[in-house]
Amino acid sequence: MANTDANPKQPLLPALRSRNYRLFFAGQSLSLIGSWMTYIATVWLVYSLTNSPVMLGVVGFSSQIPSFFLAPFGGVFVDHFSRYRTLIGTQIFSMIQSLALAVLALTGIIQVWHIIGLSLFQGLINSVDSPARQAFAPELVERRDDLANAIAINSTMINGAQLIGPAVGGLLIARFGAAYCFLIDGLSYIAVIMALLAMNIKPRQIALTIGNPFQRIAEGFVYAFNFPAIRAILLLSALVSFMGLQYIILLTILAEDILKGGAETLGFLMVASGVGASSGGIYLATRRTILEIGRLIALAPVILGIALIALSCSRSLPFSLFIMLFVGLGTILQVAASNTFLQTVVEDDKRGRLMSLYTMSFLGILPLGHLLGGFLANHIGAPHTLTIDGIVCILGGIFFFRKLPILKQAISAVYEQKSIALIKSHPNK
Template sequence: MADSTSKPVSSRLGDMFRALRHYNYRLFFIGQGISLIGTWMQQLAMSWLVYRLTDSVLLLGAVNFAAQMPSFLLGPVAGVISDRFSRHKVLLVTQALSMLQAGTLAALVLTDHVTIPAIMVLSALLGVINAFDISARQSFVVEMVENREDMSNAIALNSSMFNGARLVGPFIAGIVIAAVGEGLCFLFNAISYLAVIASLLAMRLKPFVRPTVEHRVWESLREGVSYAFGFPPIRALLLVIAMLSLFGMPFSVLMPVFARDVLGGTANTLGLIMGASGVGALTGAMYLASRKTVVGLGKIIVGAAFLFGLGLVLFSFARNLPLAMFCIFLAGLGMMLQMASCNTVLQTIVDEDKRGRVMSFYSMAFMGMAPFGSILASWVAEHVGVTYTLLGCGILCALSIIPFAIQLPVLQRMVRPIYRRLGILPEIATGLRAASVLTTPPRQD
């Protein structure tokens, strides 16, 4: 048997980007990639603007709380809508509303009429939009990539796109803010939504067939909760994501404080730190894109959680920019490996008719727990300082994965029948290929 390393480089690269062979996914990848650069520019500009206006870590956390809390409250309802209505049309609506939100914010900043209450209201509005957008977008991947073998690659490429933008967006935003202020970052984000809207309109999709509704909304919610939290592997993965979001994600909220007060830097410093985190996350996403199977991701989830925690601990002690960038690179690498691996396994094992609801719980765990972590970390940083807060976040991230690591062998046995049914396990896939060879009639030359 030939070793996989003997394959030509072009072939290995083709495997890494194989999901792009699907026309609809390719359109989405390009449009969303452009839009996400604007999203990351807005995120960095928002953090810098709030901290510049208030000098308050607590208010910085409060704005993030307002932006993310709706995902926690509306996540289950968004999941039901994603399972009952056209995800394509839901995304068109959410992207158009997001463009309107960014345009309004740009107008307020550029005309010097921006206030903290206005920022809070607009952040909460974006949170409501994102609650529906995330669930529909996560579930829409299945419609764009019909070949299930390419599903894990598509999810990994999504993560690559997200973190490629995370690398470029903050870098550009840092330069723009230093030169002309935050307003143009919000304006570029508003314009960038045109790219993803155009890609959605250009797609060639099968006509949407609305599923027969057998239950009311609350019954569908109860069914989704029973399914997601009644199956231990799904429940465990959602808990891992929740802990990552609660203890780990607040580090991004504290970055403006660390960049300005600990490193003595400017918006450019913040852009470089966020960019280094993006490089680490992009490296992790590209590694996952190069994998051909979901088998073995459980161990990667465990190792990545420890790496994420270690990166945050080391980052908390950094006192110069190069060391801080290296440490946050490690944290970004661990965060992406953990988050994308959980997403991939969830998308693989979930039943299709419950996908929207399960992915809404995923967005609740990821986006919904983040506001609690942000407000808590901001409060702690106000009292003990940003350094000790980041140190505590890193330690808690590493400790929180221990229960999952202990349960991992049992969880692997539970998902094995699903992998067998899908032909994912190596021995099963090999057996199927061998059977197809044995049952194929010889060619008559």
């Protein structure tokens, strides 16, 4: 079995050797900055209009709940049709959604029900876009061994945008209003669409499918849940999403009510999270092996849980910013390490369906967590809610860690079958 680490000329970021991936990276980087600006503008606008933690939960719920119900169908669609053309379509619809928010906000007629409706529309788009984006990654890299690096760079790119988007968004909201965040986000999709159109994508050979969509979905579920390691990762991702990521909607409350700040404070908290996440993403992107990735997946929710408990106790902005570094780090290690593992072991004809299940376990569960987090914060306060979230994440990480010996046995045969060179240990590791 070849050892890729034996080649001293191996570039630090090998996925960037592929032209298609470079185009994807450039377009997505600009668009994701706009998306984070829209996120911070949306939660700030909703809280300004309602002053209600429950409504924050409702808006978060409406934006993600379509992924819970429709992502499996999106996975079947992605496995059966061109992922490239699918992504072009989802980017066009996402641009329309952001520009609609901008028009409503610029004209001053926007109301919460507009935001909820457009959030639902974006959720419908994401139920197809997310599995398509994940499954498209292997088509962007010219060498199979570069796939894990491409996935890690994707995660770094997402969280690098989290450094810039919230900071710029907070400043724009404070000076000009939320509408301009929506407008810039809408225009940023032009960069993504142009990058996609500039790619040279070879037509993918699509296997002849037998059975209706429900049978195809059932086949994906059976495949995933009969594989112990995949099943465990999907369940852990669902737990972290349901409890650990409630902090996303609670940060607005912390910024305004606990830390006595404004939109800039929320932006700074998000930037701090982005710094921590980018650090974790860079670490994963520069790893030359998936060896011990199970330990990372187990460690991530523990880091996140401890950070959430510490954040719940903080009443100081500097200390909160420091804690948010570890919130971002724990989150990205969980998301990117799990994604890397799943993309490495999955059979290509089931890639779209497995990524749809991952979308459902992560993004699909997220709205239920947002809804619960909003109601808990309304009754017991945001700090106590974060404490509960942290404890559950720590327990989930410990339980997954105790299952690692069994999971390693289950995946060893798959590694041998696929001849995955990346399982070889780096000499400096």
